[in-house]
Amino acid sequence: MKISLQIIWEKLNFNTAEAVLEAPDHSVFSDVRLLSPKLTTLKSGILYVGExxxxxxxxxxxxSGLCLLNGSGxxxxxxxxxxxxxxxxELFNRISQLFYELRTQFxxxxxxxxxxxxxxxxxxxISKICGNPVYLVDSSFKVLGIHGPKTMPEMSANWRRLxxxxxxxxxxxxxLIESNELQSMESGRxxxxxxSKFFYTPFINYNMRxxxxxxxxxxxxxMLKKITPGDVxxxxxxxxxxxxxxRSDPHFQTTRGRYYEHFIIDMLEGKPMQLAHIKNQVSALKLDLNDxxxxxxxxxxLYDELQNEQISRQLEQINGCKPVFYKNAIVAVFPKLQRQQSSLINKLKTLSKSINGTIGISDEIPGFANLHRLYLQAATAITLGQQLALSTTIYRYQDVMRYHPFLGFDKKDELAVMCHPGMLILKTYDAEHDTKFVQTLETYLKHERHSLPTAAALHIHRNTLSYRLDKIDQLFSFNLDDAFERERILLTLNILSYLSHASFSAE
Known part of the structure; x- marks a missing residue:
C-alpha cells in the first residue's frame, strides 16, 4: 500500500496556512523515516521527515519525498x-500513525x-478508508453493496433509489445515456x-474493468465531507x-444485465411499487401501461451463457419484447402479440428449434402491473406440461389451466375423493366392456347437450348417440339439468385426465 503527499496532507488536516505542498511528480510512499544529517541519498518510495x-x-x-517541519522549498x-x-x-509519529492506520485498513x-x-x-x-458513503454496483447498476447513512437531507432521490x-x-x-453522461462516465480509465445533473451530490466514479x-x-x-483530490x-x-x-464473489454474474432487467424482475416477483414509479419505468421502456x-x-x-444471450437478442427483435434472465431461465415480456396467438406460437416454435428446453406461455392480461400473475401462469404451464408428459415442449397456460387446481395434491386418493361416483362407474364399465361412454358424455356436455354436433364430433349416427345416452342413464341416473352436477362431471373428467398422466408419490 503506497500513499501520496496529497493524502498525507489531507489526512493530517493541515490547512494552506500550515502546510505548502509541492508534488509535481505525484510520488507515492510505502514507508516513512527520519531525515538524518548524514543522509546523502533519498530512496524511492520513502518519505523522509526532517526539520x-x-x-x-x-x-x-x-x-522519493520530503516532509520538512518549519522549513521551505x-x-x-x-x-x-x-x-x-x-x-x-511529534510530526514523525503523526505521519507514522497515519501510515499504520491506512496499512491496517488495507x-x-x-x-x-x-x-x-x-x-x-x-x-x-472502503467507506471507512474514504470517509464517505460507498456504493458498489454492477455494470447494469444493480447494487452489490452499500455503506453509509440511510437518511440524509442532502441525499438526492436517485441515490436513495439505489x-x-x-x-x-x-x-x-x-x-444518463441520452445526455451522454453514461458514456463519459464509462470512458474513464x-x-x-x-x-451530474441527475445525482446532484458530487461523487467519485471508478470503472472496474x-x-x-x-x-x-x-x-x-x-455526503459526509467534501470530496478532495486525496479522496480521488x-x-x-x-x-x-x-x-x-x-470477481471472486460466487454470486457475481459476469454477463452484463440489461438496464431494465432489475425493474422487470421486481414486477415478475410482485414487489410492491408506487404507480407513479411504474409509470415512469414503462414510459422509458416505450410501452403502454394499460396494454x-x-x-x-x-x-x-443446460445453462449456456452465450446461447442464452443469443436467444435473448432474438427475442428483442420481436416487436417490443423485453427478455430478462431470472431463476436460471429466460423470461420474456411481450406486449400485444397474444392477440395474434398463432403468430407468437410460430415464432416461438422457430426459436425452440435452436434451444434444448421447454417454453411456457401465459394468457394475455391487460395492465403492465399484472406481470407477476402472468409469470406464475407461464411457470405453471411448464410444470403442468412436464408433469403430464405432453408431447410438445411449448405449453400454453390456457391449454393446461384446467389441471392447475390439482398441483397441490400429492396422492391419487386425495383427488379421487372429489370424483363424481357416476363417472367412476362409467370409467370402470368402459374398461371392462370396451365401450366409450365417458368420451360420449364428455362430448355431449361440451356441445351443450346438442345431439347433432355431438354425433358429428364422435363420427357416429344420431341414433347411436341416443342409444349410448340411454345406456349411460341406465348405469347411473345423472341429472344433467342440474348445472352443479354438470360442473362436477366436467371436474371429474379433468381429474381423470390428470390422474392418467401425472406422476404421484407412493401411497
Whole structure:
C-alpha cells in the first residue's frame, strides 16, 4: 500500500496556512523515516521527515519525498513544508500513525477479500478508508453493496433509489445515456470526480474493468465531507481491490444485465411499487401501461451463457419484447402479440428449434402491473406440461389451466375423493366392456347437450348417440339439468385426465 503527499496532507488536516505542498511528480510512499544529517541519498518510495531548511546536497531517486517541519522549498523531489508548533518527533509519529492506520485498513480489506467475507463487508471497510458513503454496483447498476447513512437531507432521490430499490431505475439510466453522461462516465480509465445533473451530490466514479470489459462501478459519494483530490487518489488505490472482490464473489454474474432487467424482475416477483414509479419505468421502456401483456418463460435444459444471450437478442427483435434472465431461465415480456396467438406460437416454435428446453406461455392480461400473475401462469404451464408428459415442449397456460387446481395434491386418493361416483362407474364399465361412454358424455356436455354436433364430433349416427345416452342413464341416473352436477362431471373428467398422466408419490 503506497500513499501520496496529497493524502498525507489531507489526512493530517493541515490547512494552506500550515502546510505548502509541492508534488509535481505525484510520488507515492510505502514507508516513512527520519531525515538524518548524514543522509546523502533519498530512496524511492520513502518519505523522509526532517526539520529546518535544506542544508544537505541530496541525491534524490525518482519517487522519493520530503516532509520538512518549519522549513521551505524548493524541494529536489515531491515535498511538504509544514509550519507549526510541533516537535519533529511529534510530526514523525503523526505521519507514522497515519501510515499504520491506512496499512491496517488495507490489510483488513485484503483479508476480507481472501476469506470471501462478502461484498458488503468490503464496502464497509472502503467507506471507512474514504470517509464517505460507498456504493458498489454492477455494470447494469444493480447494487452489490452499500455503506453509509440511510437518511440524509442532502441525499438526492436517485441515490436513495439505489439504497431502497437495490438498482438504478431504468428511466434514470436512459437519461444518463441520452445526455451522454453514461458514456463519459464509462470512458474513464481511473477515478474521476463526477458532477451530474441527475445525482446532484458530487461523487467519485471508478470503472472496474477486466480484460477491457466493464464489470461495474465503485462510487464514493460526497455526503459526509467534501470530496478532495486525496479522496480521488484513495479511490484509485482501493479500486483494484474491489475488482478482485467482485470477481471472486460466487454470486457475481459476469454477463452484463440489461438496464431494465432489475425493474422487470421486481414486477415478475410482485414487489410492491408506487404507480407513479411504474409509470415512469414503462414510459422509458416505450410501452403502454394499460396494454395487454403476455409472459413467456424459456427453461433451457443446460445453462449456456452465450446461447442464452443469443436467444435473448432474438427475442428483442420481436416487436417490443423485453427478455430478462431470472431463476436460471429466460423470461420474456411481450406486449400485444397474444392477440395474434398463432403468430407468437410460430415464432416461438422457430426459436425452440435452436434451444434444448421447454417454453411456457401465459394468457394475455391487460395492465403492465399484472406481470407477476402472468409469470406464475407461464411457470405453471411448464410444470403442468412436464408433469403430464405432453408431447410438445411449448405449453400454453390456457391449454393446461384446467389441471392447475390439482398441483397441490400429492396422492391419487386425495383427488379421487372429489370424483363424481357416476363417472367412476362409467370409467370402470368402459374398461371392462370396451365401450366409450365417458368420451360420449364428455362430448355431449361440451356441445351443450346438442345431439347433432355431438354425433358429428364422435363420427357416429344420431341414433347411436341416443342409444349410448340411454345406456349411460341406465348405469347411473345423472341429472344433467342440474348445472352443479354438470360442473362436477366436467371436474371429474379433468381429474381423470390428470390422474392418467401425472406422476404421484407412493401411497
Amino acid at each position: 529546518g531548511l535544506l542544508g544537505n546536497e541530496f541525491v534524490c531517486e525518482a519517487g 524548493p524541494f529536489p523531489c515531491d515535498g511538504l513544508a509544514i509550519v507549526g508548533d510541533y516537535s519533529l518527533f 490489510e483488513q480489506l485484503i483479508e476480507a477479500i481472501i476469506q470471501k467475507k462478502g461484498l458488503q463487508q468490503v464496502v464497509e471497510i 439504497l431502497n430499490d437495490g438498482y438504478l431505475p431504468y428511466n434514470i439510466v436512459m437519461n 481511473c477515478a474521476d470526480l463526477i458532477v 477486466y480484460k477491457g470489459k466493464l464489470q461495474g462501478h465503485f462510487f464514493v459519494v460526497g 487518489e484513495l479511490t484509485n488505490l482501493a479500486g483494484p481491490y474491489i475488482l478482485d472482490a467482485i 395487454g401483456y403476455t409472459v413467456v418463460k424459456i427453461n433451457p435444459n
